[in-house]
Amino acid sequence: MKIGTIIIQILLIHIFLLLAIGLKQLLSIPLPASMIGLVLLFLALVLKIIKLEWVEQGANWLMAELLLFFVPSAVGIVNYNEIASWQGVEMVFIIGISTFIVMSLTAFIADWIVTKKGEKVG
Amino acid sequence: MIIVLVTIMTYVLYRFAKQLNKNSKIPLFHPLLFTPVLIIIIIFATHLSANTYLDGAKLLTHMLGPATIAFAVPIYKHLPVLKKYLGLILISITSGSLIAVFSSFGLSMLLHLDRSFSVSVLPRSITTPIAMEVSKDIGGLPTLTTVFVIITGIVGGMIGPSVIKRFAIKTPIAKGLALGMSAHGVGTNKAMEYGEEATTFSTLAMILAATITIVWGKLLIPSLIGLL
Structure with a gap:
């Protein structure tokens, strides 16, 4: 029963994807359709055009299994011979260090502002 | 079949x-x-x-498309929190996205990488579809950028919990913003382990980081590339 609900809700989310694709072509918006779809679904929820319960379970499933949808792109790395070189190793090193710097500094900045404001956040 | x-x-x-x-x-x-x-x-x-x-x-x-759209749900559910912390989010993500571009650029300069690598790595910390757009915009190779985005996600997802633990990051807000900023959707997926509030802030960070990086792609990155 729950699987059925999830599938129907994912189909409903697809309607927003289709709307976004249409809108993108119509107005030639320079953003990916999925981002436009996100804004559309958000507006539909805020304006009470659709109810949260109509999409919540489907959306939760999609977000929880997000990594699954990235797997094929990760497999696609085998098509890049450049990666299997010394430069590829250096690249992974650079990305690792840079990601670490970005993550820790962003965390520090945000934590510092929250604590400074002295606001309790649950 | x-x-x-x-x-x-x-x-x-x-x-x-x-x-x-x-x-x-x-x-x-x-x-x-x-x-x-x-x-x-x-x-x-x-x-x-x-x-x-x-x-x-x-x-x-x-399914990456519908999955991205799905992130409207946590944003909607936590709208009052978003309004309350708008300034904090803007400051954190503006700094975070600048740090992402500059550190990627600086390190690839330091190691004298090929131009195609150094340019394509610049939008690596944002969500795939937008990273590809920015890459095209700044003269990188979008497919190579996709590879770097994926590597960023894998690294971010792996080091996320230990960074949060080592540096004693306390608030779910900071955890979420850091994960979404540094590792886009994969980081946001990790943020789900820290609760709904962290997920919301991670989602907001991911979206805002992508948007701000589009701006850097127009204003800042071209002059950086001029230094190569």
């Missing part, structure tokens, strides 16, 4: 990796690292071509 086969195979292996990762807590079993490795081994062992697999995986890749 191949789509059904590939989808089922990928799903089963992904479940297996996820379970293994959950039980063992070994970063090597991260689903986005271990699953592709298993699949690549299978591809080579069965002499299948990688493109046959990628063709069959179209349905899975397609």
Whole structure:
């Protein structure tokens, strides 16, 4: 029963994807359709055009299994011979260090502002 | 037929990796690292071509679209929190996205990488579709950028929990913003382990980081590339 609900809700989310694709072509918006779809679904929820319960379970499933949808792109790395070189190793090193710097500094900045404001956040 | 086969195979292996990762807590079993490795081994062992697999995986890749749209739900649910912390979010993500561009640029300058690598790596910390757009915009190779985005996600998902623990990051707000800023959707997926508030802030960070990086792509990155 729950699987059925999830599938129907994912189909409903697809309607927003289709709307976004249409809108993108119509107005030639320079953003990916999925981002436009996100804004559309958000507006539909805020304006009470659709109810949260109509999409919540489907959306939760999609977000929880997000990594699954990235797997094929990760497999696609085998098509890049450049990666299997010394430069590829250096690249992974650079990305690792840079990601670490970005993550820790962003965390520090945000934590510092929250604590400074002295606001309790649950 | 191949789509059904590939989808089922990928799903089963992904479940297996996820379970293994959950039980063992070994970063090597991260689903986005271990699953592709298993699949690549299978591809080579069965002499299948990688493109046959990628063709069959179209349905899975397609789901990235609806999955991105789904992030409207946590944003909507936490709208009052978003309004309250708008300034904090803007400051954190503006700094975070600048740090991402400058550190990637500085390190690749330091190691004298090829121009195509140094340019394509600049939008690496944001979500794939937008990273590809920015890459095209600044004269990088969008496909190479996709590879760097994926590597960023894998690294971010793996080091996230230890960074948060080591540096004693306390608030769910900071945890979420840091994960979404540094590792886009994969980081946001990790943020779900820290609760709904962290997920919301991670989602907001991911979206805002992508938007702000589009601006850097127009204003800042061209002059950086001029230094190469």
